[in-house]
Amino acid sequence: xxxxxxxxxxxxxxxxxxxxxxxxxxxxxxxxxxxxxxxxxxxxxxxxxxxxxxxxxxxxxxxxxxxxxxxxxxxxxxxxxxxxxxxxxxxxxxxxxxxxxxxxxxxxxxxxxxxxxxxxxxxxxxxxxxxxxxxxxxxxxxxxxxxxxxxxxxxxxxxxxxxxxxxxxxxxxxxxxxxxxxxxxxxxxxx
Amino acid sequence: xxxxxxxxxxxxxxxxxxxxxxxxxxxxxxxxxxxxxxxxxxxxxxxxxxxxxxxxxxxxxxxxxxxxxxxxxxxxxxxxxxxxxxxxxxxxxxxxxxxxxxxxxxxxxxxxxxxxxxxxxxxxxxxxxxxxxxxxxxxxxxxxxxxxxxxxxxxxxxxxxxxxxxxxxxxxxxxxxxxxxxxxxxxxxxxxxxxxxxxxxxxxxxxxxxxxxxxxxxxxxxxxxxxxxxxxxxxxxxxxxxxxxxxxxxxxxxxxxxxxxxxxxxxxxxxxxxxxxxxxxxxxxxxxxxxxxxxxxxxxxxxxxxxxxxxxxxxxxxxxxxxxxxxxxxxxxxxxxxxxxxxxxxxxxxxxxxxxxxxxxxxxxxxxxxxxxxxxxxxxxxxxxxxxxxxxxxxxxxxxxxxxxxxxxxxxxxxxxxxxxxxxxxxxxxxxxxxxxxxxxxxxxxxxxxxxxxxxxxxxxxxxxxxxxxxxxxxxxxxxxxxxxxxxxxxxxxxxxxxxxxxxxxxxxxxxxxxxxxxxxxxxxxxxxxxxxxxxxxxxxxxxxxxxxxxxxxxxxxxxxxxxxxxxxxxxxxxxxxxxxxxxxxxxxxxxxxxxxxxxxxxxxxxxxxxxxxxxxxxxxxxxxxxxxxxxxxxxxxxxxxxxxxxxxxxxxxxxxxxxxxxxxxxxxxxxxxxxxxxxxxxxxxxxxxxxxxxxxxxxxxxxxxxxxxxxxxxxxxxxxxxxxxxxxxxxxxxxxxxxxxxxxxxxxxxxxxxxxxxxxxxxxxxxxxxxxxxxxxxxxxxxxxxxxxxxxxxxxxxxxx
Numbered sequence: 001x002x003x004x005x006x007x008x009x010x011x012x013x014x015x016x017x018x019x020x021x022x023x024x025x026x027x028x029x030x031x032x033x034x035x036x037x038x039x040x041x042x043x044x045x046x047x048x049x050x051x052x053x054x055x056x057x058x059x060x061x062x063x064x065x066x067x068x069x070x071x072x073x074x075x076x077x078x079x080x081x082x083x084x085x086x087x088x089x090x091x092x093x094x095x096x097x098x099x100x101x102x103x104x105x106x107x108x109x110x111x112x113x114x115x116x117x118x119x120x121x122x123x124x125x126x127x128x129x130x131x132x133x134x135x136x137x138x139x140x141x142x143x144x145x146x147x148x149x150x151x152x153x154x155x156x157x158x159x160x161x162x163x164x165x166x167x168x169x170x171x172x173x174x175x176x177x178x179x180x181x182x183x184x185x186x187x188x189x190x191x
Numbered sequence: 192x193x194x195x196x197x198x199x200x201x202x203x204x205x206x207x208x209x210x211x212x213x214x215x216x217x218x219x220x221x222x223x224x225x226x227x228x229x230x231x232x233x234x235x236x237x238x239x240x241x242x243x244x245x246x247x248x249x250x251x252x253x254x255x256x257x258x259x260x261x262x263x264x265x266x267x268x269x270x271x272x273x274x275x276x277x278x279x280x281x282x283x284x285x286x287x288x289x290x291x292x293x294x295x296x297x298x299x300x301x302x303x304x305x306x307x308x309x310x311x312x313x314x315x316x317x318x319x320x321x322x323x324x325x326x327x328x329x330x331x332x333x334x335x336x337x338x339x340x341x342x343x344x345x346x347x348x349x350x351x352x353x354x355x356x357x358x359x360x361x362x363x364x365x366x367x368x369x370x371x372x373x374x375x376x377x378x379x380x381x382x383x384x385x386x387x388x389x390x391x392x393x394x395x396x397x398x399x400x401x402x403x404x405x406x407x408x409x410x411x412x413x414x415x416x417x418x419x420x421x422x423x424x425x426x427x428x429x430x431x432x433x434x435x436x437x438x439x440x441x442x443x444x445x446x447x448x449x450x451x452x453x454x455x456x457x458x459x460x461x462x463x464x465x466x467x468x469x470x471x472x473x474x475x476x477x478x479x480x481x482x483x484x485x486x487x488x489x490x491x492x493x494x495x496x497x498x499x500x501x502x503x504x505x506x507x508x509x510x511x512x513x514x515x516x517x518x519x520x521x522x523x524x525x526x527x528x529x530x531x532x533x534x535x536x537x538x539x540x541x542x543x544x545x546x547x548x549x550x551x552x553x554x555x556x557x558x559x560x561x562x563x564x565x566x567x568x569x570x571x572x573x574x575x576x577x578x579x580x581x582x583x584x585x586x587x588x589x590x591x592x593x594x595x596x597x598x599x600x601x602x603x604x605x606x607x608x609x610x611x612x613x614x615x616x617x618x619x620x621x622x623x624x625x626x627x628x629x630x631x632x633x634x635x636x637x638x639x640x641x642x643x644x645x646x647x648x649x650x651x652x653x654x655x656x657x658x659x660x661x662x663x664x665x666x667x668x669x670x671x672x673x674x675x676x677x678x679x680x681x682x683x684x685x686x687x688x689x690x691x692x693x694x695x696x697x698x699x700x701x702x703x704x705x706x707x708x709x710x711x712x713x714x715x716x717x718x719x720x721x722x723x724x725x726x727x728x729x730x731x732x733x734x735x736x737x738x739x740x741x742x743x744x745x746x747x748x749x750x751x752x753x754x755x756x757x758x759x760x761x762x763x764x765x766x767x768x769x770x771x772x773x774x775x776x777x778x779x780x781x782x783x784x785x786x787x788x789x790x791x792x793x794x795x796x797x798x799x800x801x802x803x804x805x806x807x808x809x810x811x812x813x814x815x816x817x818x819x820x821x822x823x824x825x826x827x828x829x830x831x832x833x834x835x836x837x838x839x840x841x842x843x844x845x846x847x848x849x850x851x852x853x854x855x856x857x858x859x860x861x862x863x864x865x866x867x868x869x870x871x872x873x874x875x876x877x878x879x880x881x882x883x884x885x886x887x888x889x890x891x892x893x894x895x896x897x898x899x900x901x902x903x904x905x906x907x908x909x910x911x912x913x914x915x916x917x918x919x920x921x922x923x924x925x926x927x928x929x930x931x932x933x934x935x936x937x938x939x940x941x942x943x944x945x946x947x948x949x950x951x952x953x954x955x956x957x958x959x960x961x962x963x964x965x966x967x968x969x970x971x972x973x974x975x976x977x978x979x980x981x982x983x984x985x986x987x988x989x990x991x992x993x
Contacts, residue, residue, distance in 0.1 A: 023967070024778075025966055025967040025968075026967070077968075079967070132978075133970070133971050133974030133975055133977075133978065134971065134974070134975040134978065136967060136968075136970070136971040137968075137971065167966070167967050167968045168966070168968075170968075171810075173840065173843045173844040174843060174874055174878060175908075175935070176908070176935070176938070176939065176942075177934070177935035177938045177939065177965065177969050177972070178935065178965060178966040178968065178969050179933065179935055180932070180933060180934045180935065180963055180964065180965055180966070181930050181932045181933040181934075181963075182744070183898075183900055183929070183930050183933070184900055184901060184904070184930060184933050184935070186710075186712065186742055186743075187710065187866070187867055187870075187898075187899045187900065187901045188867075188901055189867075190833055190836045190865070190867050190868070191738050191741060191742065191803070191806060191833065
């Protein structure tokens with residue numbers, strides 16, 4: 001079933017979760033990365049994206065597209081990006097078209113996902129997996145989240161939080177597979 | 192005036208009224224400055240946890256007890272060099288002060304010093320290894336040599352102080368066989384002799400001598416004088432174990448005692464002089480109460496020598512001491528005894544040549560109190576000591592015919608362990624820490640000396656000694672074996688203990704620890720919960736219990752345990768360890784780390800807390816700090832194999848396989864029966880491409896523990912890597928029986944079948960693996976593998992696999 005997964009219908013995301021609920025399989029990858037933005041208003045900088053505070057936000061201050069760059073020290077597997085945006089609070093600052101790109105650096109970023117948000121309020125989950133099971137994860141050095149346009153044609157954008165998730169590594173090194181049963185897990189570590 | 196002041200000070204100390212004691216003592220010292228009074232003042236300070244005050248006033252003193260207290264103060268203030276200087280014999284002071292306790296303290300000083308310097312050693316060792324790693328091709332040839340050499344380097348760094356420590360602990364034990372703490376330290380250092388050798392007949396003799404000598408302190412104010420005499424007597428006697436001398440010193444003692452005209456309640460028989468009583472005479476009941484002397488030698492091990500049953504004159508402090516009625520109630524038990532005790536007694540009795548001293552010294556001292564009264568006393572005291580239902584069961588158990596000890600001695604011994612544990616720790620704990628709530632560092636010597644008189648018949652003392660030693664033999668051997676990680680043996684020894692002793696907190700938590708090391712978490716859980724029922728206030732071993740619950744994933748029980756421990760004692764490191772384990776189970780590693788760090792702050796000599804910190808750092812992928820934590824743990828206790836294992840795991844993750852193998856091997860050497868360590872050692876060997884050794888190690892791991900499925904799995908892995916696919920499949924088929932719900936087994940089998948081009952089977956197994964809900968990464972891997980399975984089929988136009 002090799003179909004393009006970027007159809008218009010599939011790209012539209014409405015609503016948003018008030019809660020952030022993530023699989024236990026996944027873990028937050030953001031700590032290992034260097035975060036930067038294309039522009040910001042003083043007082044609403046990149047740190048507001050990572051402060052776990054939904055009241056603070058990043059406000060861009062330049063031309064579109066507005067970019068959030070996430071750079072890792074080594075290639076990591078990423079699976080999920082979650083954004084917190086709120087149309088009710090931000091109205092014309094709420095992003096509407098978002099493009100996610102990945103690559104080795106600024107020179108070879110390639111778009112891997114596009115979504116269009118329609119009046120979102122809350123956490124918006126953007127999965128990076130393709131349909132192919134081999135493409136569950138994106139293995140990359142760098143992720144770039146580009147806000148291409150806003151609601152009501154606003155120029156600048158507000159983003160309140162961004163979280164990036166990847167798979168948990170095998171707690172036991174040098175195993176081809178993770179262990180699932182209790183017997184294996186009990187005997188697999190000494191504490 | 193001096194005497195009155197001194198007496199009032201001692202009374203205050205006895206009643207635990209430290210401020211009063213300190214005040215009065217300061218007046219005493221101002222009025223009559225002398226080293227003796229300084230000593231009393233220092234002991235007041237130390238009891239009130241003011242080690243710095245004691246340190247300052249005792250600086251430069253010369254008499255033995257003062258030097259001992261000074262060393263203690265230095266130890267508590269972490270001034271190890273001064274402590275060592277004070278305790279070590281030099282030109283002025285030929286002997287280590289205070290005999291056994293002095294040796295014990297010196298041993299502690301050395302072992303702490305040694306652990307402080309290990310840092311340099313281990314970093315040097317790692318540098319050596321790095322250099323080795325750099326010259327890779329050469330390594331292959333010289334590898335084994337270098338590894339041995341590096342181990343030798345390790346050992347030579349460690350030996351000096353460690354040997355001194357061991358030496359001193361051994362000496363302490365020889366001077367006072369009831370100094371359990373010294374034996375424990377030896378076990379922890381891994382250098383203990385067999386308990387039967389330590390707690391043997393010679394020890395029995397020593398105890399008896401010490402008892403009979405110490406026999407006659409009084410309430411009178413002449414206690415101080417007597418203290419010195421007894422100390423000097425004891426130290427002179429302990430140097431000379433020969434029975435002949437004993438008679439003399441004992442005779443001297445008697446004369447001196449009588450000379451001092453001590454008013455003891457039942458003194459007469461003792462003064463009867465040496466007459467020969469047949470050794471086997473049945474002691475006839477005496478009207479008077481027999482009491483054991485409460486005089487301990489150095490305060491540290493004083494608890495080992497129990498106080499008499501006549502507690503009514505003593506404060507609560509004393510009643511918490513051992514109510515050792517064993518000697519008194521011994522004869523009653525003697526008749527109903529089978530087994531070991533009788534054999535022991537017979538062995539003792541048969542050596543009549545040496546027993547001449549006893550016969551002579553023992554004479555007509557028939558300290559048979561009315562046994563029922565005494566035991567009654569004992570039982571009532573045990574009710575003071577421990578509340579609750581346990582007591583009643585204890586009392587009822589004591590009336591049944593059991594192997595050896597009367598109930599009071601059981602409680603006594605339990606008290607022994609707890610108290611001796613506490614005392615020996617003295618706020619500077621070793622890896623197994625004590626409840627820091629019990630901060631009494633030193634007992635007032637004066638107060639203890641003023642206990643009731645002791646009249647014991649020699650046979651009573653013999654019986655008492657043999658009882659104690661019998662018990663200590665079992666416990667000591669069990670503890671030693673469990674420190675050497677021979678857990679099964681340790682368990683069988685603990686089983687030999689009488690029910691009363693087995694059901695105490697300490698023993699049960701040792702049993703739990705043994706099961707824990709054998710990776711039998713269910714049994715460990717059971718043992719520990721019984722331990723909690725037996726002593727709900729005790730924190731000893733609760734850190735291990737929390738780890739057991741962590742392994743069993745019992746988050747309810749674990750959080751309950753943690754809450755209980757914290758409410759029992761907020762300042763004990765075990766409570767915070769349990770709390771940390773609780774958070775770690777919920778995967779909140781940062782909070783867990785914070786808790787473990789708190790635990791470390793509370794007691795930096797608690798090796799397990801460091802190891803747990805290390806585990807959390809690793810979970811947070813902070814390997815630098817993880818390595819540091821593990822190394823601190825190893826500095827404190829180089830036989831802490833969990834830390835070696837942790838380091839091995841880090842290096843395995845970082846792909847530094849040489850290092851990893853070395854560390855796993857060290858862990859393996861300490862705990863050679865653990866199948867988990869063996870399987871990891873095998874994995875490391877496999878990563879080093881030493882597949883034969885790896886396979887052999889896996890075989891051993893399989894044999895070591897049938898219930899552990901991991902070695903089989905690893906074995907299959909190794910076989911796959913050396914292309915022995917059939918062998919691997921056979922192993923995995925076997926493994927399927929053991930663990931039918933493990934998706935990785937099926938996934939691996941699927942892989943193997945794929946390589947063999949048996950696509951049906953491969954498909955089947957991948958499907959099974961997916962059914963068992965593996966993790967997301969594995970799902971991806973397996974699905975990808977399935978996709979690849981299809982391709983050759985499509986190309987070959989084979990059967991469609993859907």
